[in-house]
Amino acid sequence: MEPKAYLHPKYKNVKVWDxxxxxxxxxxxxxxxxxxxxxxxxxxxIIASDRFRECHTQLATEITRMEKKFYFVRSKMDSIIDAEKRKKSFDQKRTLDTIREDCEKGLRKIGVEDPIVFLISSFELGKHDLNLLQERIEKELPQNKRRVLMLALPNITLKINEKKKKVLEENIGKVALLSAMVAAVPVPGLSIAVDAALIAKELRKYYSAFGLDDPSLQKLCRTSGKTLQEVKSLMKSPFHQGISTTSVLTVLGATAILISEDVVELCVSFIPIIGSVVAGGMSYLTVSKMLKKALNDIADDSRNVRWHQWRAQCKCKNDKNIQQHL
Structure with missing residues (x-):
């Protein structure tokens, strides 16, 4: 009876209004x-579960007059497909094309000149037109809001997975630059401590964005019937059991980066100016290299977890069929 706002569970500045x-x-x-x-x-x-009515067109006209964007969504596609499957001549692509054409034709009849209709099922978000809707909204949003939209979207398709990875990659240079500035300060141990903290903070963002943090995985477990440990067994990133400055330092030490930074910091104490430049460059490369590697690993883990989830949901072993869903 009145507008109701729903806050995104992770991005509190994102609201969806019903x-x-x-x-x-x-x-x-x-x-x-x-x-x-x-x-x-x-x-x-603008969502309709059957035909779009004249009031929908009137609303679209008013939105256009006020210079806002709108999108027509035809919902409950799973119910329609299930009903159509009873027909001997059933062909899913032809059925979807017919529904889309009928919606567009109906909208033209009531005054919409060039309608685009997105077909969506809330129970099968990986199917149909969700990617197309997301791409259209992203394209038409102001630049400063596209990143927020991309990170806020549920990680339900491989396409969204790749886009999230690209968005997160854009921030690595800024984090590495901050690390380099700290490394130029000649205080023994400071650079390594700051690097570990910066990397740990970014890794938590990655796991949250890809839906691989514990709260997200627990929700996945409730729908998939698997235990948290079973899901985590599909993940290969060295941080999937927990992120802390200690675990970051352990990985840095395993790759001998920690020793190199110690040596550079020692040089800074003897040759202040040149040493600071070298330390800054070393710290920049260390952080950017580790974050890129971690982001690739986490994105791969997300794809792997999603793949196995779809295999379970589809109850099939045909990877081509699963690829179509994703």
């Missing part, structure tokens, strides 16, 4: 956007 249905006496199309305070939203998703 708005009252349009076309009722209390929410007439020409008054609707003012009543729901349209200016607070970045874009609108």
């Amino acid at each position: 708005l009252p249905g349009i076309g009722t006496p209390n929410f007439k199309a020409n008054e609707y956007l003012n009543l729901v305070e349209f200016e607070r939203y970045d874009f609108f998703i």
Whole structure:
């Protein structure tokens, strides 16, 4: 009966609003956007589980007049496909094309000039048009909000997985630069301690973004029927059992980077200016190299976990079929 905001569980500055249905006496199309305070939203998703009605078109017209973006979504595709499967002549692609064309035709009849309809099932998010909808929204959002949108999306397809990886890669240079600036300060042990803390902080972001942190994995376990340990056994990253400055230092030490940084810091005490430059460069390379390697490993773990989840859900061993879902 009134607008309701739902906070994203990880990104508190992201809100999804569920708005009252349009076309009722209390929410007439020409008054609707003012009543729901349209200016607070970045874009609108107009959802229909059957045919789009004239009130939807009126709403789209009002949104356009106020220079906001909107997207038509035809929901409950799983129910429609299940019903159509009973027909002997069933062909899924033809069925989806027909539904899309019918929706577009109906929207043209009620005044939408160039309609684009996205077909989606909330129970099968990896199927149909979710990627296309996400790409369209991302393309039309201001640059400063695209990164937030990408990280906030559930990690449900391989395409989203790759895009998240690229978004997170963009921040590695900034973290490495901060590390280099600290390394130039001639205080023994400071650079290594800061590097470990910076890397640990970024790794936690990676695990959270890819849905591999413990709270996310526990939710996955509840839907997949697997234990947390079974899911974690699919992960190869050295940090999947826990992230701390100690675990970061252990990995750094195993790759002999820790020793190299100690040596460089010793040089700084003898040759201040040149040593500081060398220390900064060494620290930059250390942090950027380790974060890139860790990000690749975590992205691979995410793909592997998602792959096995789909195998279980699809109840099939045909990798080509699973690839289509992802």
